[in-house]
Amino acid sequence: MHRAPLTSHHADNSTCPPEHKHTTSGKPLTQGCPGRAYAQARCSCGNWQMKDAGKGYVNESRRRHLASHPKPTPPEPRLLGDLLRLDTP
Ligand SMILES: [Zn+2]
Ligand SMILES: [Zn+2]
Incomplete structure (x- = not known):
């Protein structure tokens, strides 16, 4: 099972942790x-990552990728049965 956690970042690429509070309009309330x-x-499969200014967009793409x-x-028993039948002449 893969995971693709969503993280927020500052302009200098450092992580903006959840402790950093913002106003609803996105203005930072935490000093510094x-x-x-x-x-x-970034997905744990290693084949997918994305970044975008729109958090909602990243979240949506992330879900789509995970899906x-x-x-x-x-495997379903029925499929398994078919495979066994193929093996027997
Ligand atoms: Zn921050
Ligand atoms: Zn993936």
Whole structure:
């Protein structure tokens, strides 16, 4: 099961941790915080990452990517039966 956590970043690429509070309009309330410049998400599969100023957009793309990973479900008994039948002459 892969994960693609969403993180916020400052303009200098450092992480803007959740402790950094912002107003609803995005103005930083924490001293020393220059404000969020972009949001970034990186999938644990290593094949996908993205960053964009729009946090909602990154979040949506992140979900879409995660949904593209095949779910680790065990093969259905019916399919298994078909495979066994193929093996027997
Ligand atoms: Zn910050
Ligand atoms: Zn992935």
